[in-house]
Amino acid sequence: MFVLFDTNFLVLPFQFKFDLFGNLREMLEGRLEFCLVGLSFYELDHIGLAESVKNEILKLISEKNFRTIESNNPKADDAIFEFACKNKRDVIVCTNDMLLRKRLQKQGVRTIGLRGKSRLSFY
Numbered sequence: 001m002f003v004l005f006d007t008n009f010l011v012l013p014f015q016f017k018f019d020l021f022g023n024l025r026e027m028l029e030g031r032l033e034f035c036l037v038g039l040s041f042y043e044l045d046h047i048g049l050a051e052s053v054k055n056e057i058l059k060l061i062s063e064k065n066f067r068t069i070e071s072n073n074p075k076a077d078d079a080i081f082e083f084a085c086k087n088k089r090d091v092i093v094c095t096n097d098m099l100l101r102k103r104l105q106k107q108g109v110r111t112i113g114l115r116g117k118s119r120l121s122f123y
Contacts, residue, residue: 001028002087004035004069004080006095007043009114010057018118021064027112027120028092035067037083039076084109094120 003024013020024032044054071079077100084091085107092110095101101111101123115121 001030001032002035002067002091003028003032004037004084004091004093005040005066006080006093006097006100007036007040007047007076008096009094010036010040010044010060011047011049011053012096012114013060014053014056016114016117020120023120024094024112027122033067034064035069035083036061037076037079038068038070039073039079041068043076081107 009020012018044057049057069079069083071082073079073082077097080093080095080100081103084093084104088107088109092112093100093104094112095104096113101113104111105123111123112120113123
């Protein structure tokens with residue numbers, strides 16, 4: 001199963017100090033392939049993160065062997081939407097972006113978001 005991350009979701013474990021991947025493994029069964037769209041790297045450079053946090057996120061991406069999903073779409077959220085809709089049976093999108101979540105849910109794509117500051121939840 002693909003677990004596709006919106007850029008904002010990768011910041012959460014550093015912002016709220018919780019075990020993102022441990023929580024995901026408790027919620028999801030089977031083989032998980034962590035993914036992000038290529039535009040997420042651009043977003044990481046431009047969302048105003050401290051350099052140390054950005055480097056920790058990049059290290060995490062490398063350690064967890066994230067697959068990069070390339071797209072011709074110029075917007076990361078639209079690239080996520082496009083990939084998720086094409087693979088809706090085999091993907092869960094992790095995002096706290098309410099507009100993206102609602103768009104995905106209308107297409108039958110499962111999503112996970114942060115509830116409170118330390119608990120993940122299906123939406």
